[in-house]
Amino acid sequence: MHELDSLTQGRPIAIVGAGLVGAGWALVFARAGLAVRIYDANPAISNASIPLIERQIADLTEFGLLSESAESILARLTVCDTLQQAVNGAAYVQESILERTDVKRALMLELDAIAGPDLIIGSSTSGIPASAFASELSISSRVIIAHPVNPPYLVPVVEIVPSPDTSSSVIAFTAALMEAVGQSVVHVRKEVPGFVLNRLQAVLLREAWALVEEGVATCEDIDKTVRDGLGWRWSFMGPFETIDLNAVGGVADYAQRLGPLYRGIADSRSHTEEWSPELIKTVEDQRRGFLAFDELEKRRAWRDRQLMAFSAQRRKDDQR
Amino acid sequence: MHELDSLTQGRPIAIVGAGLVGAGWALVFARAGLAVRIYDANPAISNASIPLIERQIADLTEFGLLSESAESILARLTVCDTLQQAVNGAAYVQESILERTDVKRALMLELDAIAGPDLIIGSSTSGIPASAFASELSISSRVIIAHPVNPPYLVPVVEIVPSPDTSSSVIAFTAALMEAVGQSVVHVRKEVPGFVLNRLQAVLLREAWALVEEGVATCEDIDKTVRDGLGWRWSFMGPFETIDLNAVGGVADYAQRLGPLYRGIADSRSHTEEWSPELIKTVEDQRRGFLAFDELEKRRAWRDRQLMAFSAQRRKDDQR
Structure with a gap:
């Protein structure tokens, strides 16, 4: 104060x-x-x-x-x-x-x-x-x-x-x-489109949509990959700390070993096309299969309660 | 059983x-x-x-x-x-x-x-x-x-x-x-490099490293963006459910409004170059500024305890 x-x-x-x-x-x-x-x-x-x-x-x-x-x-x-x-x-x-x-x-x-x-x-x-x-x-x-x-x-x-x-x-x-x-x-030290947060979200979402478009995975399976996997670490460490702890020699060691694979993955994907009406319909149909349109509002209230529970838990963690 | x-x-x-x-x-x-x-x-x-x-x-x-x-x-x-x-x-x-x-x-x-x-x-x-x-x-x-x-x-x-x-x-x-x-x-319905999980991680990491390279943000600020922002929702919803709940009309509404911005962001970034030794050193120096090399092992133990606490909390949430 x-x-x-x-x-x-x-x-x-x-x-x-x-x-x-x-x-x-x-x-x-x-x-x-x-x-x-x-x-x-x-x-x-x-x-x-x-x-x-x-x-x-x-x-x-x-x-x-x-x-x-x-x-x-x-x-x-x-x-x-x-x-x-x-x-x-x-x-x-x-x-x-x-x-x-x-x-x-x-x-x-x-x-x-x-x-x-x-x-x-x-x-x-x-x-x-x-x-x-x-x-x-x-x-x-x-x-x-x-x-x-x-x-x-x-x-x-x-x-x-x-x-x-x-x-x-x-x-x-x-x-x-x-x-x-x-x-x-x-x-954010320079004015870039989407700043940092939406740039990170953008590249992940573009890859996610492309995987649905190619039939590699459904929306729900991609959501599971994040909420039951990647998202756990990212909710209390960022991506850099995650990889820094994931290699014996820290982040430089990780970069040398996995950098080429990640470059190949990121470089193999182009994002010049819009999401087509057909693709949007595919994603919409898959989501509505999991959650009916008139359930969206109830689910938003659930999300807000989850965020509050997360916030309460984070506060406890920080006091440990 | x-x-x-x-x-x-x-x-x-x-x-x-x-x-x-x-x-x-x-x-x-x-x-x-x-x-x-x-x-x-x-x-x-x-x-x-x-x-x-x-x-x-x-x-x-x-x-x-x-x-x-x-x-x-x-x-x-x-x-x-x-x-x-x-x-x-x-x-x-x-x-x-x-x-x-x-x-x-x-x-x-x-x-x-x-x-x-x-x-x-x-x-x-x-x-x-x-x-x-x-x-x-x-x-x-x-x-x-x-x-x-x-x-x-x-x-x-x-x-x-x-x-x-x-x-x-x-x-x-x-x-x-x-x-x-x-x-x-x-x-994962087709054999693609990195499957789903590492593809999602790859595109996010490549963007994160590029932002450090361009001086847009430090590693620590990018980590904050995820652990104090994006990662909260991703830890209990996936990226598709996140955007489905983030637009009044659901995911199709979201795609129409934000798809073009996200396409522009993803398309503006090429990933043909390796992470240079200089860039790896920059990231390594920034991380070691936050966490000394000989603290890595202790921090890994912290991470594992965080994951256990997360798991215990998730179990409670699922029972609600």
Whole structure:
């Protein structure tokens, strides 16, 4: 808390865009003890965010993941009628509006007109680089990507991606703020499509779809390969630590022995074609065979409970 | 147990090659109640396998992962002096010898000479297809790949990969045996390099190394992206279920919206170059910065305890 106070100097956090992602961020900051102002251009979404956060808090409480009452967390949230109200005096804005370059640019122009001289602006975008919507403004050096995984109050990773305009003090502030509110910071040092997280997901998914297309394995068998195999280690070590421990001589030993095989595998696969309508139908049919369309919502609730159980377990592991 | 009895008709399982992988398999079968015969061409390895399994049993007991005493499991193990002794009357051989085509071929020739007419032979190879070492023999239709993740008594996935010679009854038997002893069976329907598991790992690792090479992120930040982000969902859902739940309209909706981005990412990356000595040194230096070389062994023990804790938790989740 002490570190947070010195970072924000007691000033609030503004949440701009109050859908699922924005509401999740509001809970992250409020849970950490910060005053949070919530604004969405659509008042219906602003107003819906509080009951949404109440449900999220109830879930976290059930899994023993909160150290204080719902009331004290909710008391830190204020819904604002205007963008000006939300950002006035704020230390940091977390922007989670529509994933479109023109929409984000329009918000940056608005913020440029009203932002105080030291307001720092983080964007939740999962793939649009800041240089595509935040350049040539007085705020340009204070805009940075802070890309979460949903929901950010459960899954801790956040990708911090500066644009070439972003100042090093803004990078340092944002990373320190995120660590102080409990996130796990990944520094992405260059603007690349998909940043790190979605690049890793992209190559794995493309291979997975290609294996289905070739009839090598079904979706369900590929899912099993990950959830009953690869995913176990990856849930507490990353891929580098995994291979570092998997060879007597560590990662260099592993690279020399398995590098050529992996190069051959990766190089043998091209990804120039779209997923065809037939392939999409194959995957869709296989998935619907396992889970009917009208069961998706129930399964999403199951996933969220699994993530909460995982989070509770991780906390115990970290205390060991 | 009933199903196991009808599968094996009370006949033992033979373990050929009694290193880390073979010993792990011995425990899988013995834990399930089957008599297990252990053989290694090197008697020192055969003899070392029993104390190794004793330590594995002690670990599992500590984490509450066994339902009977060490003694009753160990009583099912017999170390054999010859291959003949090990396979005589056995229902199934699990081969875990050196990962080299000529060495595996030599074993197949030996087995061809002594195997009973219905002996089924599974190979633990992580990447050599059965057709490369088991063709044109009387046993050819009874040889199949059963590729585990280490250690198989903890991580349940096993890839079942027939060669074009493998009969459908042998596929069915091996899959049923593996399920009956508690493994999670992935059917790989065609012989492809790396099967499914190592293909998925290969493409993710190649992208990870390329990101380090380009200075986009450090090893540690890439590891964080997975262990504090992507890996959470992948540890209880696979990649297909993950995306199926991540779009309102399910997997087809997801494919239409994010397919083009993922294609662009995967297609932009070529993997024709080897990992250079400089790159390997960069990764090695970064890893050794986090974990000194002489700490590797201690960290492996930590990993194994994490896997046991994960296994114990998974068991609880499955019972919910």
